[in-house]
Amino acid sequence: MSELKPCPFCGSPAIAVDDDGLTFVRCQPGSGCKGTGLISFWQTENSDTAIAAWNTRALPADQVLVPRALLEDIEMTWRIFDKNSKPFNELGEQKIRDGLSKLRALLQR
Structure with missing residues (x-):
């Protein structure tokens, strides 16, 4: 399985959830994060694909990408x-x- 980055909205650890043959990624239960959006965007039959989609989301507003x-x-x-x-x-x-x-x-x- 690929590396799973923290939530870009709240910084909490994320988890890959397998449900009925589909995988989606979300914040850990209890994180209180409201920014994870619709999980259906990350639902896929391949956990690596779901993790790659999760990991490529935008940076949080208070961070910038510096060379x-x-x-x-x-x-x-x-x-x-x-x-x-x-x-x-x-x-x-x-x-x-x-x-x-x-x-x-x-x-x-």
Whole structure:
């Protein structure tokens, strides 16, 4: 069975439910989540298909997708930032500022 991601609405763990030969995915019972929608959209005879449909839903409104390479570049620059080396200090600081500007632009979309 494929990895089952948490609910994108409430963050609770999800479960795949097999019912009469069909599989659907929903939040754990008792989560109180009202955002799972119509479960019939995820009903299928194949549990991997139901899980794939569940896992590809939109991100929650309070989250954004950020390119991993951008975050790794900022992190690497930050880690090797040497305050004792003036030429690198200015270059490193500028690279970090540029990366953070790109992140801010992504967050404002």
